[in-house]
Amino acid sequence: MSSAPAVTVSNLSKYFPQLELRQFLTWRRPPGVWALKDVELELAPGENLTLVGPNGSGKTTLIKLIATLLVPDQGRIFVHGRDAGRHPLEARRRLGYITANEYSFYGRLSGRQNLAFFAQLHGLDPRVVIPPVARRLKLEPHLDRRFFSYSTGIKRRLDIARGLLHQPDILLLDEPTSNLDPITAVEIRELLVELRNLGKTIIMVTHRLEEAEKLGGRLGIMQEGRLREVRPAPGENMEDLYLREVQDQYSH
């Protein structure tokens, strides 16, 4: 096994220009916003990080950059020591990206057909990889129904199942429990703890601080595109810590 960090983010910045035609006609940087500024991050294999922060602070942008869905304006990302920008297909083999968009499936296809399609895009045999994931996520009774007939909870579980099909080392989760009922949310948190115990590297974006507490590991607070890591003291209440840190940052 490689001794390189699972994820290294070096001097990463991301700028979103305003969408205007003239931006294609000029070399100058058009007006826009810096979504990320000089972000540094290193996660060892098996480590996990929960990203919290206000809406628009750059959390989703950071994990989309790691997932190779965005290209940075500055800086580099390494996945197990390999430059993800130069070797995106290699990076994608090791990353499981679980979106906040539970509609990113084909509505007229069944859950099984959807999972089979994405399994094959990962180069996997659907007959082998779907059953264990479906069993673990309690999807088996629903797999042969069409996707559009699913409840939000089942759609979200299918989304997680898709992200786990290829047995990734690193999981990128964007608000995995948003819009879920309390019981399904608890089940998903338990699954995340199980994955953490299996040695997966997890980067999770959430607004629910109890999820950060449950997952443990490092806590990253994002504000205005900057990442600041805090290490909670044993037994410290995450919500108190978060509010204190965010207020501190605003007061400076």
Place this chain on the structure above:
Amino acid sequence: MKIWKIFTSGRSKISILTKIRAFFVRDLYEELSYPLSFTWRVGSIFFKLVTFYFLGRLLAGALLPELSPYGGQYFPFVLLGLALASFQGVALTAVSNRILYGMYTGTLEAMLVTPTPLAVIIFASVLYQFFLALLEILIYLGFGVGLFGFSLGSANLAATAVFLVLALLSQLPLGILSAAFVLVFKKDDPVTVILGHLSALLGGVYFPLKVLPGWVATLSQFIPFTHALEGLRQAVLNGQGLTQLGTQAIILCAFAVALFPLSLAFFAWAVRQAKRLGTLSQF
């Protein structure tokens, strides 16, 4: 539960062909989920042909020297024009439609986080549409032969097949260009609009190019569709082979060779722009 141990046996080196097959099967399942969709398409072809059949009968007694290079009859002439125009419609719109759908639903992002090369995603996404388009051409011909007295007796089938392939190869890059525009500008896709109208007007779908003013007819030579349709008509109606149709074939090959790298490069640039601007999932 140690689910990961079970997974290790699932890893296998599935070739690119298997990925392409996955796209085809996905689209087939989607099509089958709309059981009447294909039936309506067939019905639409039938009614279109009925209309032109009677128009052909109306013109049957007229002296139309412009049609003499195509056997003198209007219906066989227009049937092949309609069939290839529907094929071109797929070539121009299939990629951009798929890209738009993927952006709208988020499935494009879901595909782009798998280790599947971009080129495979583009080509495999439209394979089924081309299969259907080819089937539609056969339906046009089938209706023509079975119901409207169209004859394939003198057709050169090898040349016909070659011109269908060349029609695809010369026009698919235009569809990829169209998809690239959609990726960057979302809706303002000039390729489909301009080429769609130009091909209908200048490609000779409904009338021979000889009826156009000289300079307009010259302009039509810059559209691959014109050469594809001329080659197809000569192969089917007059039984001409590749020896006689070499010029058209070479022109179509030149279009394909020039446009394919350009369209792929532009598409790759468009994806990079979308990733730079964060608009891959914006519609």
